[in-house]
Amino acid sequence: MLCLEQHKALTTPLEGTPRTRDKAGQPLGIFSGCGVMAEYATMSVENVVKIDPKIPLDRAALVGCAVTTGVGAVFNTARVEPGSSVAVFGCGGVGLNVIQGAAIAGAERIIAIDTLQSKLDLAKQFGATETLLAKPGEDVAKALKKMTGIGPDYAFECVGVGALAESAYRAIRRGGRAVVVGVARPTDATSFKPMSMVFEEKTLQGSYFGSCVPRIDFPKMLQLYMAGRLKLDELITRRYAIAEAAQAFADLESGKNARGVIVF
Numbered sequence: 001m002l003c004l005e006q007h008k009a010l011t012t013p014l015e016g017t018p019r020t021r022d023k024a025g026q027p028l029g030i031f032s033g034c035g036v037m038a039e040y041a042t043m044s045v046e047n048v049v050k051i052d053p054k055i056p057l058d059r060a061a062l063v064g065c066a067v068t069t070g071v072g073a074v075f076n077t078a079r080v081e082p083g084s085s086v087a088v089f090g091c092g093g094v095g096l097n098v099i100q101g102a103a104i105a106g107a108e109r110i111i112a113i114d115t116l117q118s119k120l121d122l123a124k125q126f127g128a129t130e131t132l133l134a135k136p137g138e139d140v141a142k143a144l145k146k147m148t149g150i151g152p153d154y155a156f157e158c159v160g161v162g163a164l165a166e167s168a169y170r171a172i173r174r175g176g177r178a179v180v181v182g183v184a185r186p187t188d189a190t191s192f193k194p195m196s197m198v199f200e201e202k203t204l205q206g207s208y209f210g211s212c213v214p215r216i217d218f219p220k221m222l223q224l225y226m227a228g229r230l231k232l233d234e235l236i237t238r239r240y241a242i243a244e245a246a247q248a249f250a251d252l253e254s255g256k257n258a259r260g261v262i263v264f
Contacts, residue, residue, distance in 0.1 A: 049218045052226065058239065058261045059232040063221050066259060067232070070097025070158070072210015072217060073181050074105055078154050082106030087144055087152040088128070089168055090159035091119040093235070093259050094181055096126045098156045100231055103127030104224065111152065113140060122258055126231060141170035151176060158182050162190035169204050177203040235259045 020028040051060055070093075074080045086102040088095050091114040102110045103126070112123035113132045120131040130147065134140050145151050151173035157165045160182030169178040169192050184190075196202060210217070224230035237257035240248040248260045 047214075049214050051218070051222055055222055055226070058236065058263060059225065060222065061261060062232050062235055062259055063218055063225075066093035067097050067221060067230070067235070068212050068214070068217060069181060069207075069210045070094045070099075071101035071104070071221060071230070072212040073156060073179055073207040074098055074101030076211035076217070077205060077207035078156070078177055078179050080105040080107055080154055083108045084153040085109040085111070085148055087111045087113060087155040087168070087171060088123075089113050089140070089155065089157045089164045090182065091116075091123040091128075092158065092255060095156070095158035096123060096235065096258055098158055098181065099123055099128050100126040102154075104229055107154075109148070109152070111144065111147065113144075116255060119255065125234060139167075140164075141167045144171040148173075150174070153177070154179065156181055160184045160188075162188040165190045165204075166192055169202065172202055174200045175202070177205060180204070180206045236261050239263050 022028045074086075080086060080102055082105065084107050086098075086107045086109065088098045088102070088110065091099070091112050095112070095114075099110055099112060109130065110128045111130045111132060112120055112128035113134055114120050114123070115134050117133060120128070120133060123131060132140065132143060132147070144155075151171050153173060153176050155168035155172050155176070155178045157168040157178070158181045162184055164182075165178070165180045165184075168180070172178050192204065197204070212218075221230060225232050235258050238248075238251070238260050240260060240262045242262060242264055245262060248262055251257050251260055
């Protein structure tokens with residue numbers, strides 16, 4: 001069972017021999033070494049994490065990517081403190097997990113920001129205390145300052161857009177922390193005023209895969225799920241058969257699902 005955007009398989013094993021090739025037999029590079037749409041995959045034992053057999057595999061698959069990326073950004077990268085305020089830019093699969101991670105961490109205010117009302121409605125189910133519908137041309141950073149008075153303690157950019165990373169940084173209060181979680185296009189860029197980093201003591205930080213160590217963090221997240229504190233069942237909007245893969249990716253691109261899971 002594979003969570004879309006995950007497809008975990010070791011396509012380049014530790015010894016360095018590529019496992020994935022094109023029809024001409026040439027090595028085929030896969031983003032982050034992940035990518036498989038097959039019933040079987042070759043992987044190193046170093047990449048296997050043992051889980052409780054009582055955990056359904058379609059739920060466990062979610063922890064391999066979006067859940068770990070979002071919740072880990074809260075727990076490991078930003079280390080959100082209880083009673084703090086958090087703004088989340090983008091309420092897709094990763095953003096929803098940042099939201100529920102912030103709720104588990106004890107954040108008092110969690111402001112979800114998106115361009116789609118349907119995404120904001122979903123964000124409330126995962127712990128958002130307030131929502132902000134971003135409109136074309138609106139200065140979201142200024143709107144967040146108005147909502148919070150001084151700006152949130154933490155802001156997470158979960159879309160992968162340079163302009164949003166800039167907004168997240170501008171929005172945070174003096175001494176706040178902005179965390180870039182979304183992966184932008186290679187040609188994308190952002191900017192900020194270095195002077196503000198000095199005089200306002202702000203922090204701009206990246207988070208790759210939630211700063212997680214799978215062997216340590218996967219079991220922790222699954223324990224939270226088993227304890228009823230981490231929502232995995234609710235993340236799955238739809239399950240697809242392998243023959244429906246094209247539709248699954250179309251729904252992913254349109255933002256229709258929280259998470260889609262392909263079940264073999």
